[in-house]
Amino acid sequence: MKIGVAGAGAVGGYFGGVLAQAGNQVVFLARGAHLEAMKAQGLRIESAKGEFTADGIFTNDIHSFKGLDLILFCVKSTDTKSVAEQLKNILDDSTRILVMQNGIDNEEILSEMFGKERVLSTATYLSASVKEPGIIHQFGEPRLPIGTLNRTADPFAKEVVAVFNHSGVKSWASDDIICTKWQKLLWNVTFNPLSAIVKADVGQILDDPLLRRTAGSIQKEAFLVAKKKGIRIAPEILEQIFMGAEKRARNHKTSMLQDRLKGKRMEIESLCGYLVREGERLRVETPVLQAIYVILTFIEQQELNL
Template sequence: MKIGVIGAGAVGGYFGSILQKSGNEVVFLARGKNLEAMKSMGLTVEGENGSFTVQGKFTDRYEDLSDSDLLLFCVKSTDTYKTALRVKPFLKDGSFILTLQNGVDNEAILSTVFEKEKIFSAASYIQVFSKEPGVVRQIGNSPRLVMGGVEESQETAIKEISTFLNLAGIETFTTKNITETKWKKLLWNVTFNPITALLETSVGEVLDNPELKNTAEQICRESINVAKAMGVTLGNSACDEILAQGALARNHQTSMLQDKLRGKKMEVESICGFIVKKGREYNVSTPVLETLYHLLKFQDSRIGSTFSEVAT
């Protein structure tokens, strides 16, 4: 199968490399120093059980994705719409799009550009970061995906794509309620990303400090209240589960912190702003999250605005 990866950063680079290693033809869309390094030395994945390097097609040209049967959409959520518009003219009929992005609104944004039947969504459970240009480092448990469709008619295609990913070595599960699954991942992100990015600290340090842990728990419960107001089904123990999951990723450097340390725009809107704004819409108060949201927006405004729409 021919695969396109839009945004060959940590997540896109990792999963694209696994697919390339398993014998598929993969085109990696990237930019800047990351693109230069991959063109020169390939893309290296370092993991718990060793490392490997793949040689794929590395490019910054959207037209090079025209033969893709499956497109992994891995750009930052802030760039979803404009990136979709850039790639749309080059996609062939019959190609599928699988978003691995953070947040719960990318599917709706993509649906304004592409046919809904072409769009699939996955929650990625992986601890991975860009170690240096052309090198990604995966730590912790074996990565996995939970995927689903945005339309009921996609059931057959979902099974085909998940089977393909599993055969390629990517542990993939399917769900009939991808919205709930993505919301649970968003809850983890909004619980830990804002605090760790603002204070430039680890998940473990947040959990070890009673005041910070309490702040994280308040953010989590505020967000759960918003989700329930929107009709998303979450169990009564959802917050406890999120905090327990955090304990398993004590040394994890959250995605927002990674972006901040690399001088890149953070996903403040998709992780924090979306929930704050939905809270206002549904008359659900989110005072703790809203405070961190405004602080992070200020910090984000001071980060250079010269990076392009392709996440690296």
């Protein structure tokens, strides 16, 4: 399969790397020192299953995406609209897009631009980071449920699932990917915002009684928003999130924390702002989320001089 990776950071770099290693033709869109390192020595993947160097086309020219079968859309949510607008006049009409971003609002933007039938989505269960330019470090077992936005069977979606499984990434077809993404959003909003504010990994949040209690309050508010929207999530998922984090993610530095430490913009709007706004619209009270949203926004404005 001919695949483009829009945003070859930790998520895009890892999945693009294993797909390239499995024999797919992969074009990586990146920039800066990360791009230069990949051009010079390929993309180094340090994973739980071993280390390898992936080859591919490494570029900052978005026109290189013409003629591809699938785009892994992995840019930060803050860049979704601008990158989608650039791709709109470049991609072939047959090219499909797989959303691999945090949050659940990116699908709406991409559906408006490309049509709902061309957009697939997944919840990316992955612990990875850019160790240094050109090197992705990953641990644990990545998992990818993949599905359409309209809950219909899709032969191409099944083909994408097969391609990922062939590359060694556990993948399966989901008949309700939006519900699955909401479950992932609950995980992210439980740990990402707090970790970014206090600069702590997941284990530190779990071990501190006050931080853990605050994380639980955030989680419950987000769950109530989902419930009011008609998203069918079992209440026991809340405790399962904490149990799973204890087992698999204690040493994990969240993506929002990684962004803050690197001086990059954080995905505040997709993870916090969206839930606050939906809460206001649906008349669901979210006082802890609102406080976290204000604090993070202030931190970002001060540190990035916005």
